[in-house]
Structure formats: structure tokens, C-alpha cells
Amino acid sequence: APPHGRWQGPVRQPVRREAADQDKEYVGFATLPNQVHRKSVKKGFDFTLMVAGESGLGKSTLVNSLFLTDLYKDRKLLNAEERITQTVEITKHTVDIEEKGVKLKLTIVDTPGFGDAVNNTECWKSVADYIDQQFEQYFRDESGLNRKNIQDNRVHCCLYFISPFGHGLRPLDVEFMKALHEKVNIVPILAKADTLTPIEVKKKKFKIREEIQQYGIKIYQFPDCDSDEDEDFKQQDQELKDSIPFAVIGSNTVVEAKGKRVRGRLYPWGIVEVENSAHCDFVKLRNMLVRTHMQDLKDVTRETHYENYRAHCIQSMTRMVVKERNRKPRNTPAKDIRPVEICPLV
Ligand code: GDP
Numbered sequence: 001a002p003p004h005g006r007w008q009g010p011v012r013q014p015v016r017r018e019a020a021d022q023d024k025e026y027v028g029f030a031t032l033p034n035q036v037h038r039k040s041v042k043k044g045f046d047f048t049l050m051v052a053g054e055s056g057l058g059k060s061t062l063v064n065s066l067f068l069t070d071l072y073k074d075r076k077l078l079n080a081e082e083r084i085t086q087t088v089e090i091t092k093h094t095v096d097i098e099e100k101g102v103k104l105k106l107t108i109v110d111t112p113g114f115g116d117a118v119n120n121t122e123c124w125k126s127v128a129d130y131i132d133q134q135f136e137q138y139f140r141d142e143s144g145l146n147r148k149n150i151q152d153n154r155v156h157c158c159l160y161f162i163s164p165f166g167h168g169l170r171p172l173d174v175e176f177m178k179a180l181h182e183k184v185n186i187v188p189i190l191a192k193a194d195t196l197t198p199i200e201v202k203k204k205k206f207k208i209r210e211e212i213q214q215y216g217i218k219i220y221q222f223p224d225c226d227s228d229e230d231e232d233f234k235q236q237d238q239e240l241k242d243s244i245p246f247a248v249i250g251s252n253t254v255v256e257a258k259g260k261r262v263r264g265r266l267y268p269w270g271i272v273e274v275e276n277s278a279h280c281d282f283v284k285l286r287n288m289l290v291r292t293h294m295q296d297l298k299d300v301t302r303e304t305h306y307e308n309y310r311a312h313c314i315q316s317m318t319r320m321v322v323k324e325r326n327r328k329p330r331n332t333p334a335k336d337i338r339p340v341e342i343c344p345l346v
Contacts, residue, residue: 041101041102044102044103044104044105045102045103045104045105045294046104046105046106046107046152047104047105047106047107047156047157047294047297047298048106048107048108048109048152048153048154048155048156048157049063049106049107049108049109049155049156049157049158049159049289050108050109050110050111050127050131050155050157050158050159050184051063051108051109051110051111051158051159051161052111052114052127052158052159052160052161052176053114053159053160053161053162053163053189053191054114054161054163054172055112055114057161057163057191057192058161058191058192058248058250059110059159059161059191060110061250061251061252062159062189062191062248062250062282063108063110064250064252065250065251065252065263065274065282066282066285066286066289066290067095067097067106089111089112089126090109090110090111090126090127090130091109091110091112092107092108092109092110093107093108093110094106094107094108107153109130109155111126111127114127114176123172124175124176124179124180125179127176127180128179128180128183130155131154131155131180131183131184132183132309134153134154134155135154135183135305135306135309135310136309136313137153138150138152138153138154138306139309139310139313154301154302154305154306155184155301156184156185156294156297156298156301157184157185157187157220157289157297157301158180158184158185158186158187159187159189160173160176160177160186160187160188160189161189161191162188162189162190162191162208162245163191164190164191164192164193164195164196164204165195167207168204168207168208168210168211169208169211169212169215174211174215174217177212177215177217177219178215178216178217181217181218181219182218182305182308183305183308183309184301184305185219185220185297185300185301185305186217186218186219186220187219187220187244187245187246187285187288187289188208188212188219188244188245188246189245189246189247189248189285190204190205190208190245190246190247190248191248192249193247193248193249193279193280193281194249194265194272194279194280196247201247204247205243205244205245205247208245209244209245219244220297220300222237222240222241222288222293222296223296225237225238239284240284240288243281243284246281246282246284246285247280247281248280248281248282248285249265249272249274249279249280249282250274250282251263251264251265251274253265253266255271257271257273262274262275262276263275
């Protein structure tokens with residue numbers, strides 16, 4: 001059956017069977033993957049990506065380059081004076097994209113104003129609150145009556161932009177990542193990599209990785225490769241893991257390089273190409289986010305981060321009930337105990 005076309009009955013390809021099974025009847029559950037596939041294609045997919053980091057590090061440019069859409073058409077840029085008192089405000093942009101019949105509802109959550117004010121103490125707080133609010137909403141919906149059409153706004157991944165101009169992480173970076181690492185999958189990004197030489201990129205990546213470890217920051221861990229995967233796949237997987245933090249370059253303009261029109265940045269001395277893996281890790285990041293790890297990011301969000309939140313919620317609810325119960329006098333006289341009202345069964 002064509003992967004995204006109309007369903008045309010059970011799988012037509014012969015189902016491979018072992019010799020010993022030859023005389024077994026063919027039941028047909030081999031169509032299960034197709035059934036699952038068809039159902040999810042019909043439903044469509046959604047993904048919520050958050051971008052965080054100081055303003056001017058190229059977050060919006062990168063998001064536009066990643067998804068080839070202008071997600072920031074009506075963005076208002078603040079001047080320096082306005083930014084002094086700026087508080088972190090959370091904005092959300094949603095686009096529906098379709099590729100080969102597969103629909104993806106992509107939501108980008110931006111955190112303008114992050115790190116912009118003179119005093120940035122606890123400026124990660126509104127970001128953390130936003131993530132918690134989405135969990136809370138989901139928790140409510142899940143415990144409510146209509147669980148069928150829950151809108152899932154949980155944040156599946158946070159690209160955290162690190163400045164290429166500092167020496168490794170700044171205190172604010174450490175504070176942000178530590179405050180958020182139990183709530184969301186953090187993927188660190190080394191911004192504007194075209195401002196660094198290849199050796200500087202290498203050194204900076206090493207330093208950042210070292211500091212992430214030193215400060216006990218738990219960034220998103222790529223799942224382990226199965227031991228039966230082929231060597232090529234294993235090598236690609238290892239390369240991906242070694243690329244952290246992804247050194248990226250963003251651009252909203254198309255330039256001509258060696259007769260080809262490419263997304264890039266034009267300098268007096270040459271052109272940097274966004275999608276050239278010799279120039280930066282943009283393609284690696286895009287492949288990871290879109291082609292290889294989108295589902296894993298969603299699974300980890302659901303199984304780890306949301307589960308943590310849920311367990312926490314249930315624990316504090318239980319604690320409240322116990323506290324409430326303990327507040328009531330121990331030996332309640334029998335006359336004060338009222339019968340529990342029981343709903344008659346219809
Ligand atoms: P945001 O505030 O983090 O969303 O940053 P913007 O995407 O608005 O980018 C701020 C400025 O940096 C703009 O002038 C961009 O053209 C420029 N810029 C964006 N990405 C890059 C990059 O990868 N390298 C360089 N050198 N400049 C970039």
C-alpha cells in the first residue's frame with residue numbers, strides 16, 4: 001500500500017515465513033505496522049520547540065532556516081532602553097506544515113527578553129513556570145471527562161543558545177539549564193559559529209561539554225544505539241553525540257556559491273553556507289530534530305519530564321489530604337459522623 005495514500009486492503013506483499021511455519025495459517029497481524037502508520041498519518045503530528053538564550057544570538061533566524069518558514073512576521077524588536085526593564089515574555093507561533101501528505105503542527109515557543117534586563121536574577125523563572133503550566137493543563141485535561149481530544153502543548157525540546165563570544169558558559173547559562181533540566185529536553189547550541197575559526201569551535205565545544213558535566217547539568221541524552229545496527233549508523237550516531245553543543249549558523253538569505261543558490265551569509269572574504277556540514281552543524285541539528293529524534297524527544301517528555309511533574313502533583317495532593325485529615329479532631333463523636341451520600345445507580 002502506498003504509505004500515505006488510501007488504504008487498499010491488507011498488505012499485498014507476501015509475508016515472509018520461516019520454513020517450519022509454512023503450514024501455519026496466515027492470520028494477518030503483519031498489517032499492524034501499516035494500521036498504526038495510517039492512523040497516525042491521518043491524525044497528524046505535533047511538535048513544540050522552545051528557543052531560549054540572550055536576544056541577538058540568532059534564535060529567530062535559525063528557526064526560520066530550520067523550517068523554511070517565516071515564523072516571526074510580526075515581531076517587534078525593542079530598543080536598548082525598553083530592554084533594561086524588560087521581563088521575560090513568552091510568545092508562541094504555530095504553523096501547519098505538510099510534506100508528502102504528512103501533516104505537522106509545529107509550535108515555536110520563544111522567550112524574548114531572556115537575559116536582556118540589567119538584573120537577570122531568576123529570569124529563567126517565567127520559562128520554568130510556562131513549562132509547568134503546560135504540564136498542569138495536560139494533567140487537568142487527562143483527569144477530566146473528555147480525554148479524547150486533549151490538546152498537547154507540552155514543550156518537547158528547548159534549544160538553548162550559548163554565546164560564541166564568552167569563555168564557555170556564563171553564570172546565567174548554568175542557572176537556566178540547571179533550573180530547567182528536569183522539566184524539558186535541553187539541547188545546547190553554540191550560536192553564530194561563523195564568528196569562530198574551526199579550532200575555536202572545537203575548543204569552545206570541549207569547554208562547554210566539560211562545564212556541563214562539572215555543573216551537573218542534565219542535557220538531552222541521545223538514546224543508545226542498538227548493538228545490531230550497522231556500522232555506518234553507529235558511526236553517525238557517535239558523531240551526533242560528539243557534536244554537542246551544535247555549532248550553528250543561521251541565515252534568511254539565499255546567496256550564490258559556486259553557481260548554486262544556497263542559504264548562506266555573504267562576507268567580503270567569502271560565503272558561509274548554512275547547509276554545508278564543513279561550515280557548521282546545522283544539517284546535523286535539523287536531521288536530529290526532524291528526521292531521527294523527534295519521536296524520542298516526545299517520548300522522553302512524556303515518560304520522564306511529564307511523569308516527574310505528575311508524580312510530584314499526586315504526592316503533594318496526597319500530602320494535602322493527609323494534612324487536612326490530621327487537622328480534624330481525632331475522636332469524632334459518633335453523632336457527628338454523617339452517612340456518606342451514595343448516588344443511586346440508574
Ligand atoms: P534573536 O534575537 O536571538 O532572535 O536573534 P535574530 O535571529 O534576530 O538575529 C540577530 C542578528 O544576528 C541579525 O542581524 C541576524 O542577521 C544575525 N544572525 C543571525 N544568525 C546569525 C549567524 O549564524 N551568524 C551571524 N554572524 N549572524 C547571525
